[in-house]
Amino acid sequence: MKTFNLPDLGEGLAESEIIKWHINAGDLVQLDQVVLTVETAKATVDVPAPYSGRIVRRYGEEGDVINIGALLLEIDETGAELLTSEKSQTADAATVVGNVSQQAHSVNVDDFWIGGEHSPSTDNLIVALPSARLLANKLGVDLNGMKGSGPDGLIVDSDVYKEASKQHRGTEVLKGARRTMVSTMSESHHNVAAVTITEEAVLEHWGASEDISIRLVQAIVHACKEEPAMNAWFDAETMTRCVHSTVNIGIAVDSRHGLYVPVLRHADEYEPNDVRRWLDQTVQGIRERKIAREQLQHATITLSNFGAIAGIFATPVVTPPQVAIVGAGRIIEKVVIRNQQAVAVKALPLSITFDHRACTGGEAARFTKALTEHLRKAVGK
Amino acid sequence: MAELTLVEAVNLALHHEMEHDPNVVLLGEDVGDNGGVFRATVGLKQKYGLKRVIDTPLAEALIGGVAVGMATQGLRPVAEFQFQGFISPAMEHLICHAARMRNRTRGRLTCPAVFRAPFGGGIHAPEHHSESVEAFFAHTAGFKVVVPSSPQRAYGLLLAAIRSNDPVMFFEPKRIYRTVKSEVVDNGKALPLDTCFTLRKGRDITLVTWGACVVESLQAAQTLSNQGIEAEVIDLASIKPIDTATIFHSLEKTGRLLVVHEASKTCGVGAELLARTAEHAMCLLKAPPKRVTGMDTVMPYYRNEDYYMIQEQDIVLAARELVEGWK
Numbered sequence: 001m002k003t004f005n006l007p008d009l010g011e012g013l014a015e016s017e018i019i020k021w022h023i024n025a026g027d028l029v030q031l032d033q034v035v036l037t038v039e040t041a042k043a044t045v046d047v048p049a050p051y052s053g054r055i056v057r058r059y060g061e062e063g064d065v066i067n068i069g070a071l072l073l074e075i076d077e078t079g080a081e082l083l084t085s086e087k088s089q090t091a092d093a094a095t096v097v098g099n100v101s102q103q104a105h106s107v108n109v110d111d112f113w114i115g116g117e118h119s120p121s122t123d124n125l126i127v128a129l130p131s132a133r134l135l136a137n138k139l140g141v142d143l144n145g146m147k148g149s150g151p152d153g154l155i156v157d158s159d160v161y162k163e164a165s166k167q168h169r170g171t172e173v174l175k176g177a178r179r180t181m182v183s184t185m186s187e188s189h190h191n192v193a194a195v196t197i198t199e200e201a202v203l204e205h206w207g208a209s210e211d212i213s214i215r216l217v218q219a220i221v222h223a224c225k226e227e228p229a230m231n232a233w234f235d236a237e238t239m240t241r242c243v244h245s246t247v248n249i250g251i252a253v254d255s256r257h258g259l260y261v262p263v264l265r266h267a268d269e270y271e272p273n274d275v276r277r278w279l280d281q282t283v284q285g286i287r288e289r290k291i292a293r294e295q296l297q298h299a300t301i302t303l304s305n306f307g308a309i310a311g312i313f314a315t316p317v318v319t320p321p322q323v324a325i326v327g328a329g330r331i332i333e334k335v336v337i338r339n340q341q342a343v344a345v346k347a348l349p350l351s352i353t354f355d356h357r358a359c360t361g362g363e364a365a366r367f368t369k370a371l372t373e374h375l376r377k378a379v380g381k
Numbered sequence: 382m383a384e385l386t387l388v389e390a391v392n393l394a395l396h397h398e399m400e401h402d403p404n405v406v407l408l409g410e411d412v413g414d415n416g417g418v419f420r421a422t423v424g425l426k427q428k429y430g431l432k433r434v435i436d437t438p439l440a441e442a443l444i445g446g447v448a449v450g451m452a453t454q455g456l457r458p459v460a461e462f463q464f465q466g467f468i469s470p471a472m473e474h475l476i477c478h479a480a481r482m483r484n485r486t487r488g489r490l491t492c493p494a495v496f497r498a499p500f501g502g503g504i505h506a507p508e509h510h511s512e513s514v515e516a517f518f519a520h521t522a523g524f525k526v527v528v529p530s531s532p533q534r535a536y537g538l539l540l541a542a543i544r545s546n547d548p549v550m551f552f553e554p555k556r557i558y559r560t561v562k563s564e565v566v567d568n569g570k571a572l573p574l575d576t577c578f579t580l581r582k583g584r585d586i587t588l589v590t591w592g593a594c595v596v597e598s599l600q601a602a603q604t605l606s607n608q609g610i611e612a613e614v615i616d617l618a619s620i621k622p623i624d625t626a627t628i629f630h631s632l633e634k635t636g637r638l639l640v641v642h643e644a645s646k647t648c649g650v651g652a653e654l655l656a657r658t659a660e661h662a663m664c665l666l667k668a669p670p671k672r673v674t675g676m677d678t679v680m681p682y683y684r685n686e687d688y689y690m691i692q693e694q695d696i697v698l699a700a701r702e703l704v705e706g707w708k
Binding site: 105 | 419504505506507510530531532533534555556557558559560561562563564572573576577578579580595596599600603615616624626627630631633636663664665666667669683708
């Protein structure tokens, strides 16, 4: 039978507290198996068994403070034959503080190459700006085998765009008005609390040769005077609103190059024929792409006469900082009751979208009413 | 051939070099009779005597200063600091003298000293016993900074460090002092002090690490391999000078960089690696480079130590994020 006393755990600390016994009397222990954990003033230390054998007796309980040399265990070595009888050679880790583990890791740390590979294959090497990689990912462009236009064949964004039109026929990079449309429409969609009111203006009293565009311009000018809240600019960030006394109507014009919205400034001061002349000139200018930037600015309200092509009602999109847009659909024929008689009439469908952050429903409805009533009249003004 | 632990390989290298170069001397606290706090210098005093293996007082400034003096006068001292956290009192000698001796004397004097210190946490030790401050020394011009992470590399790199004509900070990962074993060839061959070591080849991601984290990184690489991700594991080993060529070659293949180090994140060596990658290899990257590091806190006492230490799972998760998040 052998005894085991508390060894010197280092740094001249005489006392240790028993934190936990890991074995009981009667247990078989292996050499180096942790039998108890003690805490010195500086560290917790797992104390391993110095011999293999059967524990005969334990001395000291958890929580006891014991001194170096105090008897800890009696171990019967004859019981060790039941276990693998490895030669008792206690490894001397010699840590005076802390606990350097002796448990071997299962990884092989000493299988190494000095440096790396000798000649890494550069066949598939892709050298591309991170932005170009992202772009290629989004466009589904395969960069393999691509030659870039940057220094040393670096692939840059423009190479990816070019490659995209090769790899996916018909892909183009948006420019000009189409590009502008993307940002203005997204901004509007994200920010505006859009509500669309629809109404019909019955055109019983219209002459045969009424100019719809002129009538719409006149009606909008009238409605803006009646309900100026819809002829305004609004900025949520600064919580400001500017209600305009003049009416600048942005008129949506469709073109091959994209959506243009030239602005008829001071629409309230135009004579009907002047409106028509302005429209014709502007449309011509857009076709020839000769429209100046300032002609596209400072609209206070917008008109979209989509019905000239097709469509009855719609949900037009307000362009901030404006707060309203009037959409005019295709003139339809419908049956109404007049003096208890069914009568066929023509009607102009209207769709008015407003930003509910800036205008009340009442303001929008009154505007719609004024607009409709003005359109219903025999002659404008 | 016997398998040696990392600390035994350090001892073997010291034996080899003391035998072959009479100018090599050891000094430090308990390096003589006691054989060193971790037994790195066992048997050396018995063999080479007290003039070449010098037990110093508990005075790190003295160890640093004496080593500088010895080195500038023709000896090759290998000074041991018991723990990296205890180097602080010697910093004046190291930074103001050892590191700049060659420059100050316009090459007339050099300082061929090695300053050994065990570093890193994970051994349930108290304050000042768990530091990882390799970046301090990498930031100071004049030092070579080396961290071995296997027995054979500890042997070969320590030989190289002793033979270096400029001061070398040699930081030994004490957590794996005795947990890694391999057959060490005692052939007296030094390993290069300016090169990484590739421990595992892979095509999907490059893990760069050093010190005890090499073990968790290799384990993580195995786990990742089972999940279909092949990691290339590079042991940086030479913290300064940094061998970026090996890393960039690896990035040509993988395009993804994950740096793993136990030292805290801010201004750690990982920051330098990411910066150099951004400067010179940005266009190879398929994903933003990433770090798994210790926290920007004082190393906690041992009860909370595991929260600070990098676990294999941390590396696996970060690697998967880099690979799966950036196809």
